Amino acid sequence: MIQLAPSMLSADFSNLERDIRLIDEAGAHMIHLDVMDGSFVPNISYGAPVIKCLRDKTNKIFDVHLMVNEPIRYIDDFYNAGANIISVHAEACTHLNRTIQKIKSLGIKAAVALNPATSLSVLDYVLEELDMVLIMSVNPGFGGQSFIPSALQKIRDLRCVIESKGLDIDIQVDGGITVKNVKEVIEAGANVIVAGSAVFSGDAQTKVSDFLTVFKEF
Numbered sequence: 001m002i003q004l005a006p007s008m009l010s011a012d013f014s015n016l017e018r019d020i021r022l023i024d025e026a027g028a029h030m031i032h033l034d035v036m037d038g039s040f041v042p043n044i045s046y047g048a049p050v051i052k053c054l055r056d057k058t059n060k061i062f063d064v065h066l067m068v069n070e071p072i073r074y075i076d077d078f079y080n081a082g083a084n085i086i087s088v089h090a091e092a093c094t095h096l097n098r099t100i101q102k103i104k105s106l107g108i109k110a111a112v113a114l115n116p117a118t119s120l121s122v123l124d125y126v127l128e129e130l131d132m133v134l135i136m137s138v139n140p141g142f143g144g145q146s147f148i149p150s151a152l153q154k155i156r157d158l159r160c161v162i163e164s165k166g167l168d169i170d171i172q173v174d175g176g177i178t179v180k181n182v183k184e185v186i187e188a189g190a191n192v193i194v195a196g197s198a199v200f201s202g203d204a205q206t207k208v209s210d211f212l213t214v215f216k217e218f
């Protein structure tokens with residue numbers, strides 16, 4: 001099943017509760033929460049205290065995308081804030097295996113995110129430990145950027161590796177996804193779709209339904 005994870009980065013920060021309820025009611029599967037530290041990426045968003053405040057507004061999965069250096073320092077905080085999935089960037093972890101083990105030790109799902117220029121080979125010795133891989137299709141830091149087409153081949157290659165090893169790992173894709181290009185992202189092998197500006201640029205509930213209509217074809 002293809003799942004939609006709207007990114008709250010493009011929501012109205014003065015109305016996060018309202019926006020979460022809107023996408024929840026419209027049938028979004030997960031809530032994608034982008035955490036930026038102004039160091040790993042050139043932007044600052046929000047952190048664990050904000051996520052904790054939102055936790056009781058929905059029962060949907062909290063999918064926390066940590067764009068921070070050495071995220072191992074904050075895994076407990078995001079777990080306590082209610083994260084169900086935590087994604088860490090391979091580029092931001094000195095000890096990637098240790099960071100993944102830390103997330104798994106809390107009984108939640110672990111994912112590794114890769115920047116557009118990062119090779120899939122960084123996953124060679126950790127793939128079996130993961131619940132999800134996050135392929136970035138923009139350089140992380142901002143919503144509203146254009147999809148980088150080379151991500152499509154990367155998704156195909158990763159799907160091939162996962163299938164050849166008989167693994168059960170989700171492929172999430174994040175950045176520049178719209179109702180128009182989502183089909184080729186799914187055809188390439190992605191099954192969890194993040195969309196920020198494409199959901200919150202208009203009527204969020206209509207936009208969520210538009211995505212879900214495309215998903216029905218698969």
Ligand code: DX5
Pocket residue numbers: 007009010032034065138139140141142143144145174175176177194195196197198
């Ligand atoms: C980018 C974030 C994304 C972002 C996606 O650094 O990780 O989740 O919100 O926004 P759009 O869909 O507008 O590219």
Ligand code: ZN
Pocket residue numbers: 007032033034065174194
């Ligand atoms: Zn994200």
